[in-house]
Amino acid sequence: MNEYVGLGIITVGLLFDLFGCIGLVRLPDVYTRLQAATKCVTLGTCMVLAGVFVFVGFNPTGVKALVCMAFVLATSPTAAHAIARGAYRSGVRMKEPVVVDRYKSAVPAPTPHPGVVVGEDQGDEEPVAAESARKGS
């Protein structure tokens, strides 16, 4: 019985992982990608590890799965918060239209990356545009 419950939990966790990665590919700018990917993949991996624990029970593999689940739950949101803060402070802007941006009043005005048009998904053209702008000025 425990085996089937564990396999069910692992399956749901795998689906969360897959949807998080699809969000990482499909969404338009850094913050939305961060939100989709981090939340879905953290929950998905924690469910996979919980399923391993339910599947194998109390032996070294299961207890290590529990410890690893605690680590992932503690570290992944922290890393996501650090990335979001670093991205905002390094000048990456949200994709227009922006509804609300309350962090703007809390940080000194960051200098935008030269030549980076945020939300524009065509990464190939930007270095050329940046170089021509620099040559023009």
Next chain:
Amino acid sequence: MDIGNFTWAAMALLLAGGYMCLYRIGKGPTAPDRTVAIDILGVILVGFCAMLSLLTGKDFYMSIAIAWALLSFIGTIALAKYLEGMGLDE
């Protein structure tokens, strides 16, 4: 019970997710995009190690998963601090 086929399918799904992360690492227009993708790739590989542990029945794969989670976290924090333009002690 035999779970070989299940774990192989699970590892295929996780590898598909990992390839999506690699796509974002290669394509992503800004540096934070790549940092997010590296972070997510680390968490995906933790799940992959758990599946390997189920498939083989060996417990040291879970030790690898723990070490990988911690090292991936440290690397992501270092990259985020670098993006922010700060040292690691600020």
